[in-house]
Amino acid sequence: MKTAKLIEYLRVDRMPTVWCPGCGNGIIMKATVDAIDRLGLSKSEVAIVSGIGCSSRVTGYLDFNTLHTLHGRAIAFATGVKLARPDMTVIVMGGDGDMLAIGGNHFIHACRRNLNLTVIVFNNSIYGMTGGQYSPTTPTYAMASTAPYGSIEKPFDVVDLATSSGATYVARSTVYHYELTVKFIKAAIEHKGMAVVDVITNCHTYFGRYNKIPDPSEMLEQFKEKSIPLSKAEELSENELKDRIIIGEFRKVESPDFQELYKQLQEKARGEDGYKA
C-alpha cells in the first residue's frame, strides 16, 4: 500500500531505469520520496538537482522540479536554485565521484557556507557509469578497472569531510538499513543548514565483480554485518573499527544558515544609503 502511494512521486513512464537489476540506487530513490511523503511536501515545491553518473540519473525518475546538470556541479547549480528561490526545498543527489572527486570543491564549500541544502551521496565506492574505475571512496587495495593491482590511495570518509568542512547535519546509513535511511533523509530535509547523508550502496556490477562479491544480496548482507551504530562504535578502538561501516547521526547542530545571514546582510546594506535605481 505504502509503495503504491510512493509511486505518485515517480515518473513511471520514464522507467525502466538505467540501473542494473539489484542496484541499490532504487532503494535510496524510494527512501527519498518516502521521506518527502512523510514530511507532506508538495511535488512542486521541491527541486532536486543531480550531476552526472548512474546515481545522478535519479532526477529523470522523480516527479519534482528536477535538474540533471553537469558532472560534479550539482551542488553549485543547487546553490543558485536555493538562493534564487529560498522557499523551495532543494535536494542534491549523486555519486561519490560526482560529489567528492570532480565536485569535491563545491561539496566542502557548500558545507562551509552552511547552505540550506540536503545532499544525499550514493556512495558505491566506484565510478559506475563509466565502467568501474576507482573513486575517492574506493578502499585502499580494492580493485577497479583503473586499479588492476588494487588502489593504493586512501579513501575520503564522507562524514569526516562534511563534518570538518562545516556541515551542520551529517549522517550515514546503508541501503540495507531502509528505515534508517528514510529517517536520516527526513531529518536532513527538516534541518536548517547544510545536511549531508552518506548512503553506502552497492555496485555489484563493477565494485562487486572486481572484488569478488558480484551478488547484490551478498553485498547487502555485508553492509548489514559490517555496520555498527555510532553509539557502539564510540566504545571500540580504531583497530576494531577497521572495515566497519559506522552508521548514525554524526552531527546535528543549530547554526545560522547562509540565507539567514544573507538576510541580515541585506538589511545592513539597505540601511547604509538608499539605493538609486
Added chain:
Amino acid sequence: MSERILLQGNEACALGAIRAGCRFYAGYPITPSSEIAEVMARELPKIGGVFIQMEDELASAAAIIGASLAGVKAMTATSGPGFSLMQEAIGYACMAETPVVFVDVQRGGPSTGLPTRPGQGDIMQARWGTHGDHPIITLYPSTVEEVYELIIEAFNLAEEFRNPVIFLMDEVLGHIRESVTLPPDEDIEIISRKSDEEFEEAEEIFLPFEERENVEVIPLAKMGKTRFHVTGLVHDESGFPVGTSNIAGKLLRRLENKIRLHADRIIKYEEFMVKDAEILVIAYGSVARSALRAVKMARLDDIPVGLFRPITIWPFPFKRLKELSKHISGVVVAEMNLGQVAREVSRVFKSRQHFELVSRVDGELISPSEILDAITKMYAGMTEF
C-alpha cells in the same frame, strides 16, 4: 530625466545589468573584471538581490544557470582563464535553453597571459569554446556608455532567445572612466522573464521545450507552480533524455535555427562614412575607438575610407559586409589578436581586394597612427598605377 555621471566600464556593466533586472550574481575574482563583482556585492543586497562569491568559475557558471532556471535573471563576469573554465556550463545553458549572461573582460592570453593588459583573443572562444555545435550570441561594446546600454540588450536577448549571451569587453574598456548619460526609463526596453503563469499546480509535468504555435520562445516553467525536467543530454520537448538519432538531429537544428533565422534582428553594427568608401576599416571593442580616429584623420587627407564596427560579434554580420564588399576595394582589420575576426572577414572579401591586418598581441592598445599607416599604405598601393 537622464543623468550624467562618471563611470568605469566595469561599473557600467554591473549597473546596467542591475537595470536590466539582474538579481543574482555569482563570480570568482579575476583581473581585469573584479570591479563588476565588487559593484554587484555592494548593490545587489540593497535591492533584494543575491551576490555570492563562489569557490571557482565552474561553480559560478553553474550557480547562475541554477538561479536562472529557478526564475531569476543572473550573470557572472570573468576574464580569459575563468572564461575557459566556464565553457562546459555555457554548453549546458545552450542545451537547457537557459537565459544567462557571461561577461568576459579580455586580457592578453593564452593561459594567465597578461592579466592587467587588454587583449581580444577570446573572439573564437566566445563562439566555439564549448564542445559541440551550439547557438550563441556575443556582443562587444566600445564605450562606457555603450557598455551600460548593451548589457541591458544582452539580458533582453538572453530572455528573448532563451540562450546564454556572451558579453565581451577588454581591459581598456573595463577600466576606462568616461562620463556617461544614463538613459531615462522611457528610453530603455526591458524584456522580462516569460514564464507560464497559466500553470497552476499542474497535474501534468510542464514541457519546457514544447514548440507552440505563434509562440517563438517557449516560456520557462515557474518553479513552485509546476514541475519540469532539464538535462544536458539530448532530449525531446518534454525535457527528458532520448537517445534516438532523429530527435538529436532535430534538436540541434532547432537550437541553431533559433539564432540563425533571427540573425537580422540580433545583429547590430555601426558604420562611419562607408557610403563612398573604397577602403573599409573593421574594428571592434576599444580598438574601434582608435580606428574611428584613424578614419577621421585619413579623411582629412581625402582618402575615401570608412569604418565598420561590429557590435554583435556572433552571429557575425556577414550579410552587411557582403553588401559593402560590392564597392570596397580594400579592407583593414585591426584587432588585438592574431586575426580572429580577420579570418571571418576574409570569407566575404575576395582575394582581388586588398587586405591588411593590423594586429597587436603585446598587451598594448592599437593606436590610431598604426591604423592610419595601414590605410595610407593601402591607398597608395591602390592608386599607384
